[in-house]
Amino acid sequence: MxxxxxxxxxxxxxxxxxxxxxxxxxxxxxxxxxxxxxxxxxxxxxxxxxxxxxDAIKLDAARPVVRLGIVLHKPSQEFYRNFASELEIAVKNRAEVRGRCEIRFSSSQAPSEFAAELVEASKSAEVLATSAINHPTLSQTIRALQDDGKPVFSLLNDAASGVQQSYVGLDNVKVGRIAGWMIATQVREPGKVAVFIGGNRWHGHILRETGLRSYLRDYAPHLQLLDAIVNLETRQVTYEATLDLVDRHPDLRGIYVAGGGMEGAIAALREVRPPGKVALVVNELTNESRKALSDRYVSLAIATPLPDICRYLVSLMIEAARSGPSETSGQHYLTPQLLVPESL
Structure with missing residues (x-):
């Protein structure tokens, strides 16, 4: 039977x-x-x-659980949405642990909001990472989290330098020099160059401006770099400021958008200049910058290699979850991707 x-x-x-x-x-x-x-x-x-x-569940249950908390900028920007997606993929692909990744977004650049999001994420996460700006409030929050045994990594912007676990991102001085090289290579006539930064608390943007300035001083003395314009990483502010720049400086030769808001510069140049008349360098490859590259309104896009940085960050975070906060802060640089119209 x-x-x-x-x-x-x-x-x-x-x-x-x-x-x-x-x-x-x-x-x-x-x-x-x-x-x-x-x-x-x-x-x-x-x-x-x-x-x-x-049996598969039993094998999975034997893997340790690692809880990661990540605070990024506002999700309205395509770059940060892409960043979040790549982070989730990187965590999922780690076979040796059961990764639990909570990704939170700060709706503004206010230090208090970033600090609050970090503290909230720390309630369930063992290790944290954030793209926060530089501010004493955030440095104090990150120090307190580190002292509490919660390692904190800085992403893209070296917030709380010397306090956090490590910085993971691009060498921002080098990124600025690359932007300067592109503008100087395209532009031969004397004239002005403008640079947009998100704000004066963006350490990464300030370093990019420094790199741009140093390159132009070294190799393109015929180009005058104007004072940096704060655009709060917003499209509208960048759009209006670009139109104003073109109106006030007929000899404007180049623009570098060191952070967010590039969509505004692209839209403004489409209205008042033919492709290539002003050398425009932007950061990150999005649908908007890809189309502008194709139309030759953007000369160069300097992109963060998101899959690479996410895999590397997750690896560092898992190791930090095992070993705890480090006594010394480190820096981990990745190589940027350089995209020109002919790259597409």
């Missing part, structure tokens, strides 16, 4: 739990205790319940 195959109800009875609990274990629902997984697995072995899937 053929032996009856055990059912889900049989397994629930053998484990001494409800069918709903067994279903949560089998379908890997969140917030199931490891002891409950073991209990159901043991019952499955006792009654001969098909264990192929349960």
């Amino acid at each position: 053929k032996t009856r195959r055990p059912t889900l109800k049989d397994l629930a009875e053998a484990a001494g739990v409800g069918v709903a609990t067994v279903d949560r274990v089998l379908n890997e629902r969140p917030n199931v205790r490891a002891t409950m997984v073991e209990r159901v697995l043991a019952a499955a072995e006792d009654i001969g319940y098909p264990t192929k899937k349960l």
